[in-house]
Amino acid sequence: FASRLPCLDLARRDVMQAAGPSCCCGGIRLAFFGRTDGQKAAPPVPMSAEELARTRCQQKKERIREVRREKKGQKKVRRQADALHAALRTLDEALGDVVCEPCAPSDDPAEPELAGHNDLAGRLSGAFRRQQRYRALPQAFGPRPVEGRATMGSVLVRPPKYTEKFLPQEYSLLHKLWTLVGSDPAGTGVLDIGAGNANCAVLASVLLGLTVLCVERESPREELRGEALLPAAFRRRVVRIEADVADFSADKLRELCAEHGLRRVAIIAKHPCGIGADRSIECAGRVVDTIDVKDCEVLGAILATCCTNKLSSDDAQESRVNEFCSTYAADLPGSCASMERVVDMMSRCSAWRTAAGSLGNAISGEQLSWAELFEDAVQAVRLRRLERVFGHVCEVRFAPSGCTLQDRCMVASRRALPSGIWAHGDDCEDDGFIRQLASSAAAFLRDVGPVDFRPKGLKSGKYGFDYTGSPADPPAD
Secondary structure: OHHHOOOOOOOOOOOOOOEEEEEEEOOEEEEEEOOOOOOOOOOOEEOOHHHHHHHHHHHHHHHHHHHHHHHHHHHHHHHHHHHHHHHHHHHHHHHHHOOOOOOOOOOOOOOHHHHHHHHHHHHHHHHHOOOOOHHHOOEOOEEOHHHHHHHHHOOEEOOHHHHHHHHHHHHHHHHHHHHHHOOOOOOEEEEEEOOOOOHHHHHHHHHHOOEEEEEEOOOOOHHHOHHHHOOHHHHOOEEEEEOOHHHOOHHHHHHHHHHHOOOEEEEEEEEEEOHHHHHHHHHHHHHHHHOOOOOOEEEEEEEEEEOHHHHOOOOOOOOOHHHHHHHOHHHOOOOHHHHHHHHHHHHHHOHHHHHOOOOOOOOOHHHHHHHHHHHHHHHHHHHHHHHHHHOEEEEEEOOOOOOOOOOEEEEEEOOOOOHHHHOEEOOOOOHHHHHHHHHHHHHHHHHOOOEEOOOOOOEEOOOOEEOOOOOOOOOOO
């Protein structure tokens, strides 16, 4: 028995100096007592019949629970396998009347999970003219991220978990914005579509010296708007406009540019959900096609897309599939009804990719690969539309997956894309950007100090904060 307990050396006198834990072996309770006087250890104490029965009953219950857990896991796996089979059958039927040239063969070694359905994957890729796989997209998190993020984050006080999630995203997007507009902020503005609480807009204004036009369909409460927490001198550079992006016109942009002395603007949209990305692209197209360069030059657009699954059912539980297919009708083959069935099914099943990161999920590797292909297909038509609007376009993964699984970012420009768009890691130098952050942050901290962006009156289990106490004195993080 002693040989089965390597952590207890029964031959040593100094094993334990008091009664140790007991264990059960064949119905005998063994209690270990360390002795330092050379005496023998106390003899084992037999278990009573009642104690022995209770132990056996607990073991039986545990075995039953284990069997139930195993059966539940098997049911989840079968359910996901059935869902995949049904989705592929629907896609195969919907693509039946679509005539297109298959491309991106699924026997590609990078996609072994699709090899069993190479014909279907090839037809789907051909229908949407998919050019690049998600896993082949380059990572572009920005230059010298540890140093840069620390500098950027120093001007705002936010909940630590919130900062951990959002700061890497903001840093990457703002570096791409800086690269797109150049180092001279004079007369340069940003059209921030779906600005929300304007944290990203505030950082662009404070650290990059840009004027940000925040377009939001419905603004958050006054106390949750980032620009309201800034001193007046900085607040003037963050302008909030309540409007649906679908209704935002070139005339409105021309008016705003004249009012704020802007000669050129870049468009940015951070995680517009579902059809929001497509409406943002259409807004960019309207503005570029209509506004005169003499009034305001639109330099390009940066769109971090989000939630393809919300094309089939958005937050209002409405399908936007028809709107999506109508928007890209010129890029999609086959009948409208067939393509709507395809897009609806791809949208629903794209949720497999985010579900794969949840605890206890049963998403298979094959489902994950199909979900990535579905997102690739949707992104392909978006990229072609952006290319027609601006001329130059690329797609990257802009943030670590630990911050967001929605890490696709499309960048478009009227000029050739600068190499800084693909900056990634400590080996990438952009001294101008790092110096701009450092000097602006130092001046802001000297004159204003870090601004408290902790949401007073709110609490969140997800982000680990509770600021429901005194609004004047939120607890320290």
